[in-house]
Amino acid sequence: MRASSAPAPAPPPARGEHTHGEAAGAAVPAPRKTVRRNSVRGQILDALRAALVGGDLAPGEVYSAPVLGERFGVSATPVREAMQQLAIEGAVEVVPNRGFRVTERSARELGELAEVRALIEVPVMLRLARTVPAARWCELRPLAEASAVAAAGGDLARYAEADRAFHGAVLGLSGNQQLVQVAxxxxxxSQWPLVSGPVHARRADLVADAAEHMALLEALAVQDLGVVQTLVREHFAGAGG
Structure with missing residues (x-):
């Protein structure tokens, strides 16, 4: 039977009424247009994140939802919703009646982020180095290699995703999902907007950062705690983070 031929659901009973055997609280499928809208918003959010990391959306510049909507071939609504999420994450700020301004990050702010990340991740990685078998670290080599490929190709957005995937997988071995989410x-x-400077210079730095992923795995596998600590701190201070 087609879904369109099903009768409309009855309104919920008022307070104090009985349903007389009717299924109470039965889930009603969300309209398909809602799912499609959320999908579009998610796609636009991913596209905006890539544009931020890649430098297509410049720090300090103001962008309107309608203009960006035309760029992505969608209405202004999903763009505005995606931008609101980016505002929560601190990547942009709302400019009343104009749109959204891409946040300009100072060297001090990026340094503070690196310090906080080190305070969280270094102790965890040192603990993991003592407890996780070497074979488990070998399983993460494909993620490290993926970041190296992205860095070699100069793909800033792709590297940013690969870098976060690698760190997420390492921290995921702790079994603490709250830690993974916060980190x-x-x-x-720390990835957007990127520090000001020539794009080619930032891309060159990514190659060195990607190499640190493999070096970190090797240090973790042999339980070289000193090298682990040094690599993690230096990595956070680098261009890729």
């Missing part, structure tokens, strides 16, 4: 949020905040 990922800090990581994302």
């Amino acid at each position: 990922d949020d800090l990581h994302r905040r």
Whole structure:
């Protein structure tokens, strides 16, 4: 039977009424247009994040939802919703009656983010180095290699995702999902907008950062705690984070 031929659901009973055997609280499928809208918003959010990391949306510049909507071939609504999420994450700020301004990050702010990340992640990685078998670290090599490929290709947005995937997988071995979520949020905040400077210079720095992923896995596998601590701190201070 087609879904369109089903009768409309009855309104919920008023307070104090009985349903006389009717299924109470039965889930009603969300309209398909809602799912499609959320999907579009998610796609636009991913596209905006990539544009921020890649430098297509410049720090200090104001962008309107309608203009960005035309750029992505969608209405202004999903763009506005995605921008609101980015505002919560600190990547942009709302400019009344104009749109959204891309946040300008100072060297001090990026340094503070690196310090907080180190305070959280270094102790965890040192603990994992003592407890996780070497074979488990070998399983993460494909993620480290993926970041190296992105860095070699100069793809800033792709590297940002690969970098976060690698760190998320390492921290995921702790079994603490709250830790992974907090660390990922800090990581994302440290990635955009990128520090001012020539794009080609930032891309060159990514190659060195990606190499640190493999070096970190090797140090974790042999339980070299000193190298682990040094690599993590230096990595956070680098261009890729």
